[in-house]
Structure formats: C-alpha cells, structure tokens
Amino acid sequence: MTIQFNDETFRDDYSFKNSEWAINRFPFPFHEDSYMYSVNMEQHRGGPKESIFEKRFDVDEHYVSEMRDRAMVLADDPLRCQSLPHMTLAGWDLLELIMVSKSEDYPDLFELHRDKDNWRWVNKPLGIDDSFVFLDETTLPYGPMEYITRQAQGDFCVLDQREENLWMDAGMITTQADWSLDFDIGMNFFEWHAPVPKAHELGIFTRALKFLLNVQQGAPARRLNWTMTVNPLLDTSPENYHKWGIQKTSLTPENLGSKQHLRVELQTFFRLPRSNALVFPIRCYLCSFQDLMTRPKWGRRLHRVIRDLPEELATYKGFIDNRPMMLDYLSQFDDGLPTSPGVFADLDTEPALQK
Amino acid sequence: MSAAPQKTKPGAEKIAVTVAAVVRVNDLMTRFEFKRRDGQLFPPFSGGAHTVVEMKDGEKTRLNPYSLMSSPGDLSTYAITVRRDDIGRGGSLFMHRNVQQGDDMTITYPVNLFSLDLRAKKHVFLAGGIGITPFLAMIHQMEQSNGNWELHYSVKTKSLGSYVDDLTQMYPNKVKIYIDDQSQAIDLKGLLDGQPLGTHAYVCGPKGMINWVHATASAQGWPTECVHSEEFLAPAPGEPFQVRLCKSDIVITVGEQESLLEAIERCGVEAPFLCRGGSCGQCETDVVSADGEFVHRDHWLDDEEHASGKKIMPCVSRFIGTSLELDR
Numbered sequence: 001m002t003i004q005f006n007d008e009t010f011r012d013d014y015s016f017k018n019s020e021w022a023i024n025r026f027p028f029p030f031h032e033d034s035y036m037y038s039v040n041m042e043q044h045r046g047g048p049k050e051s052i053f054e055k056r057f058d059v060d061e062h063y064v065s066e067m068r069d070r071a072m073v074l075a076d077d078p079l080r081c082q083s084l085p086h087m088t089l090a091g092w093d094l095l096e097l098i099m100v101s102k103s104e105d106y107p108d109l110f111e112l113h114r115d116k117d118n119w120r121w122v123n124k125p126l127g128i129d130d131s132f133v134f135l136d137e138t139t140l141p142y143g144p145m146e147y148i149t150r151q152a153q154g155d156f157c158v159l160d161q162r163e164e165n166l167w168m169d170a171g172m173i174t175t176q177a178d179w180s181l182d183f184d185i186g187m188n189f190f191e192w193h194a195p196v197p198k199a200h201e202l203g204i205f206t207r208a209l210k211f212l213l214n215v216q217q218g219a220p221a222r223r224l225n226w227t228m229t230v231n232p233l234l235d236t237s238p239e240n241y242h243k244w245g246i247q248k249t250s251l252t253p254e255n256l257g258s259k260q261h262l263r264v265e266l267q268t269f270f271r272l273p274r275s276n277a278l279v280f281p282i283r284c285y286l287c288s289f290q291d292l293m294t295r296p297k298w299g300r301r302l303h304r305v306i307r308d309l310p311e312e313l314a315t316y317k318g319f320i321d322n323r324p325m326m327l328d329y330l331s332q333f334d335d336g337l338p339t340s341p342g343v344f345a346d347l348d349t350e351p352a353l354q355k
Numbered sequence: 356m357s358a359a360p361q362k363t364k365p366g367a368e369k370i371a372v373t374v375a376a377v378v379r380v381n382d383l384m385t386r387f388e389f390k391r392r393d394g395q396l397f398p399p400f401s402g403g404a405h406t407v408v409e410m411k412d413g414e415k416t417r418l419n420p421y422s423l424m425s426s427p428g429d430l431s432t433y434a435i436t437v438r439r440d441d442i443g444r445g446g447s448l449f450m451h452r453n454v455q456q457g458d459d460m461t462i463t464y465p466v467n468l469f470s471l472d473l474r475a476k477k478h479v480f481l482a483g484g485i486g487i488t489p490f491l492a493m494i495h496q497m498e499q500s501n502g503n504w505e506l507h508y509s510v511k512t513k514s515l516g517s518y519v520d521d522l523t524q525m526y527p528n529k530v531k532i533y534i535d536d537q538s539q540a541i542d543l544k545g546l547l548d549g550q551p552l553g554t555h556a557y558v559c560g561p562k563g564m565i566n567w568v569h570a571t572a573s574a575q576g577w578p579t580e581c582v583h584s585e586e587f588l589a590p591a592p593g594e595p596f597q598v599r600l601c602k603s604d605i606v607i608t609v610g611e612q613e614s615l616l617e618a619i620e621r622c623g624v625e626a627p628f629l630c631r632g633g634s635c636g637q638c639e640t641d642v643v644s645a646d647g648e649f650v651h652r653d654h655w656l657d658d659e660e661h662a663s664g665k666k667i668m669p670c671v672s673r674f675i676g677t678s679l680e681l682d683r
Contacts (some may be wrong), residue, residue: 218368
C-alpha cells in the first residue's frame with residue numbers, strides 16, 4: 001500500500017492524529033487483563049500483514065512529521081545524539097542495516113544502489129538522494145548513525161558488547177519516556193536500569209542481559225513496553241521536564257479521552273555484524289484513550305490493567321496522581337464481559353460495549 | 356506480546372553453501388572456501404567470529420565451530436582452516452577426508468564470542484598454532500580501519516606454520532614468528548611490559564598458552580578486561596551415563612564418544628545451542644536432581660554455579676553417578 005503521510009505536530013497545537021488504519025495496527029501491549037514485568041521477548045521476524053510487527057523497521061503515516069520533530073529537538077539540544085569514538089563502526093553497521101531493510105521492505109519509498117563501497121541512497125518521503133562512500137565518514141553530512149537515524153522513526157541505543165555486559169556508548173534519543181542519553185552515556189546495562197522498581201528483585205535484568213548478549217546476527221528479537229503520556233508528545237525527556245511535566249496537571253474529566261495517550265514502545269534488538277555491537281531501536285506509538293475505546297476489547301482490558309497495576313509501577317510510569325481520574329473515564333468502557341486472549345482488538349468477534 | 360508466536364530455533368541461522376575450494380596449507384592444515392549457493396553475498400561479520408559447519412557423516416550429523424579467517428571486507432567468500440586431529444572425535448578428519456570442491460554443505464551465520472575491543476589504542480595478538488585463524492580476519496579488519504596492531508605467532512615447526520609466509524611478506528614490521536623446534540619463544544613478560552596504556556591483548560591457542568598469557572598479564576598488573584581469549588573445547592569422551600529429560604519425559608544414554616548435547620539431539624529433543632564449545636552459554640540447562648558428580652568443562656558457568664550442581668552445559672560437560680534429571 002501507499003502510505004499517506006500526515007502533516008502534524010507533536011508539540012504546541014498537537015495536531016497529531018491516528019487514522020483508522022493506524023488505530024487498527026496500534027500495538028496494544030496487554031495480552032491479558034493484568035500486567036506484570038516479564039522477559040517478554042520473541043523473535044522479530046515478521047508478523048501479521050500490515051501490523052507494526054511485519055517489517056524490520058516499521059514506517060507509518062507519522063514518518064515525515066516525526067522526522068521533522070526530531071530535527072527540531074536536535075537543533076535545540078545536539079546532545080540528544082552522541083557516539084563515543086569507538087562506536088563509529090557500529091554506526092555504519094546501523095546505517096547498512098536500516099538502508100538494506102528499508103529498501104527491501106519498502107521499495108516504493110526507499111532505494112539503495114551499491115557498487116562496492118560507492119552507495120547511493122534515495123529516500124523519497126524526505127526528498128533525499130545522496131551518494132557516499134561506505135565506511136568513509138567524510139562523504140556524509142553527519143556521522144553514519146546520526147545520518148541514518150535522522151531518517152528513521154524511533155530512538156536508537158547502540159550498545160557496545162564487552163566484559164559480558166552491554167554499554168550505552170552511542171545513541172539517537174529524542175522520543176524517550178523520561179530518560180536521558182546524555183546522563184546514561186557510557187553506562188552499562190545494570191547502571192542504566194538502576195531506577196526501575198521491582199524488576200531487580202524478580203531477577204529480570206540478569207536474565208534479560210543473558211538473552212541480549214546472545215542475540216545473534218540474522219535473528220533479531222523484540223518486546224513491547226508501555227507508559228502513559230498526556231498530550232501526544234514524542235519528546236518526554238528529563239531535559240524538557242519543565243515543559244511537559246506540568247501538562248500532566250492539565251487533565252480534566254472532559255478532556256481526558258483526547259489528551260491522555262497510551263504510549264507503547266516496540267523495542268527491537270539486532271546484532272550489528274561488523275562491530276559486534278547491539279542496536280536497540282525503541283519505536284514509540286501513541287494512541288489517545290478515546291481512540292482506544294473504539295475497540296471494545298481494549299476498553300474493557302485497559303480499565304482492568306490500570307485499576308490493578310501495583311502502586312510502584314503506576315508511580316514509576318508517572319501517572320499515579322491521575323490514576324483515579326483515568327479509572328473514572330475507563331470504567332465507562334468496562335461492562336465486565338470476558339476478553340479474548342492476545343493483544344489484537346478482534347473487532348469482528350468481540351461483542352460491542354453492553355452499557 | 357506474541358504478535359506471531361514463533362518457536363526459538365536451536366543454533367544460529369543457517370546458510371546453504373558450496374565448497375568452492377579445498378586448499379592444502381601444510382601437512383596438518385587444510386583451508387575450505389565457501390560460496391553461497393544462492394549466489395548472494397555472505398552476511399558481514401567481525402574479526403573473531405566463527406561459523407558452525409554441519410557435516411553429514413553417514414547417519415551422524417557433526418557440528419563443529421571454526422573461526423572465519425577470510426577478510427570481513429570480502430563477503431563473496433567465507434573461509435576456514437581446519438587442523439586435522441587424528442585422535443579427535445572425527446569432525447576434522449571428516450573435513451580432511453570427505454569434503455571436496457563442489458560439495459554442498461550447510462554453515463551457520465557468524466557468531467562472535469571473541470571480538471575486538473574497539474576502544475583499544477593498540478591490539479596485540481598472540482597466536483599458537485591453529486589459533487592463528489581468528490587473527491587473520493582481525494588483521495584484515497584492522498588494516499581496513501588503519502588500526503594499530505601487532506601479531507606474535509608461535510608455531511611448532513617452520514613447515515607447520517600456517518600462513519607464516521603470507522603474513523611476514525605482507526606485514527613485515529607487525530608480525531613476529533616464533534618456531535618451537537628452533538627454540539624460539541615469545542618473551543611475554545618483556546612484550547607485555549613494553550605496551551602503551553590502552554593496549555588490549557588477545558590470545559588464541561592451546562589451553563596452556565591461554566592460561567600463561569592471562570597469568571602473566573595479571574601478574575604484571577594488566578586489567579583483566581584488557582586480555583581476551585578464545586578456546587573452543589571439543590567435548591571429551593567419558594564413561595556412558597543415563598539422563599532423564601523431564602520435560603520430554605524420556606531417559607537417554609550418553610555414549611562414550613558423544614556429548615550430552617549430541618545425545619539429547621540424537622533422541623529427537625530440540626535443545627538450544629550456538630558455539631558447542633562451552634563458551635556462549637546458550638545451551639545452559641537446569642538440573643532437576645542429581646546423585647553423582649558433574650564433570651564441568653565449560654567456560655560459561657562460574658565456580659559457584661559449578662559447585663551448586665544446579666546447572667550444566669551439555670555441549671562439553673558430563674556426569675558420573677547413579678542418576679541425573681534435567682529440565683529439558
């Protein structure tokens with residue numbers, strides 16, 4: 001299909017919106033009526049047609065506007081993109097991975113022409129047509145990681161692997177759920193996860209690290225994570241907390257359905273072959289509560305999950321103060337009927353709301 | 356989440372290849388060059404990576420890991436060099452005796468358990484015998500990126516020194532060869548002592564050499580994270596023993612010449628694996644109960660885990676005793 005790219009904003013007037021197509025493919029993250037951490041990894045090798053799991057790097061209707069928002073964030077704060085000196089080769093790995101994947105998965109949008117090390121990259125949605133020499137930084141306008149991630153939705157952590165650990169040694173982080181690359185740069189897996197409650201006691205991180213160290217070339221993995229965001233903000237960074245944190249107090253029972261968004265991250269993991277580093281793309285999908293409620297199963301389930309979520313998690317995810325108001329809203333969409341297993345909305349088989 | 360439930364496959368992704376060349380290197384070593392059967396380029400890889408070669412030896416499927424020695428800059432070919440081991444379990448003999456140019460084989464995607472630390476200001480490579488192979492790929496990678504490296508390569512005799520002539524011709528100022536039977540030996544103390552700060556050392560060779568390098572570097576105050584080694588273990592033979600696989604609900608017997616992992620596979624139970632040499636951790640298996648003694652040989656579990664009797668790496672480790680139950 002041909003994607004119609006939205007002209008929209010993720011700041012100021014918040015003109016971001018999801019089409020019916022985008023709501024249909026929204027990665028609702030709860031496969032049952034409750035939620036607890038788990039090492040919920042699976043292989044990232046396709047998925048149902050048109051779902052966000054289908055392609056290696058999903059491109060959707062928000063692509064062009066998200067890239068414009070990223071450029072604005074970087075113009076204000078260049079430290080959102082950093083790469084320690086030893087990570088340049090990993091940057092080339094990432095550039096190769098994204099260019100090859102996108103040109104194969106979306107041949108109508110992206111083209112890659114390779115003649116040995118002389119490459120030409122055509123990005124039609126962004127109007128880019130650049131020729132450069134692979135592995136020669138002087139032939140690109142930015143470093144290889146910055147160049148390609150200015151053209152790819154989602155944040156990218158590029159992790160060096162050594163000493164049986166992963167190190168946050170490079171990244172492009174402009175659409176994050178309240179963490180800072182500038183703060184975390186150079187940290188290892190346990191250091192940057194230190195603030196997460198409960199998961200340490202559950203032994204989650206030790207097991208997750210073992211899994212990640214073993215992610216192999218040609219066998220990428222994925223998982224979903226989620227949080228809550230008031231207004232469709234991509235840039236919920238600690239650096240800008242003074243701008244967006246206050247907006248959490250602007251919720252009212254009347255505007256909650258349109259302002260409160262479920263924020264879901266599709267996290268994928270790819271081994272980078274030339275550097276043996278690991279790239280960890282974190283792709284953010286936003287959907288307003290009122291759009292989610294158009295799918296009866298999601299309405300029933302979201303109410304139950306948010307209602308029963310342990311207090312530490314609601315606090316960590318930053319919506320403990322707004323939870324009562326969210327539950328008032330969500331309870332209107334929960335008639336107590338059972339829900340089908342799995343994350344998909346099952347619009348054809350799930351009954352309409354019975355109240 | 357399970358958007359599309361998929362079962363994890365054991366082993367890395369596979370590539371169908373044709374043997375493009377079989378080249379005798381010397382009395383013990385033979386090089387095998389592979390091309391992809393679909394005519395595509397091979398996946399890129401990094402110096403230090405290995406591939407697992409699948410050998411169809413009659414009824415038996417042998418799976419042996421070999422370091423990729425070809426240039427990461429040339430993805431038209433993957434090459435490995437195999438040392439013939441006349442008293443080994445037969446994989447290298449199969450390669451030497453049975454594999455010919457034009458044969459179809461299956462190998463896995465590269466896996467790197469011995470990668471360069473790209474932060475290093477300088478890389479010192481220490482090779483013993485067949486341990487030269489990962490360094491050949493690393494040297495290509497270093498040369499491509501203008502890296503600072505040197506190689507100290509110890510061989511038994513001049514005639515068994517694989518690739519010695521190529522290396523000394525191409526890099527006369529960076530390669531030093533030591534020939535055992537001419538009483539030449541690496542002056543390791545002096546060598547390590549003279550290195551600039553930020554140097555990383557890499558060793559691949561016989562176990563004694565690896566231990567010697569780690570111990571000497573450590574005694575000289577080198578940080579442990581600056582010394583890297585790789586040693587693939589071949590599973591050692593041992594007395595046959597019985598194992599109950601709880602999840603599969605079967606009892607199997609591990610033969611004298613096969614590994615526990617191989618026995619599990621032979622009985623039709625899929626078990627995860629990658630390196631099959633005790634290094635990667637992929638085949639780690641929980642012990643449900645045991646009455647007897649473990650023969651741990653892997654580099655993956657730490658001493659405490661070995662002592663606990665709660666885990667075993669079936670690719671290289673064995674068991675002596677009356678009963679063993681595994682969570683598999």
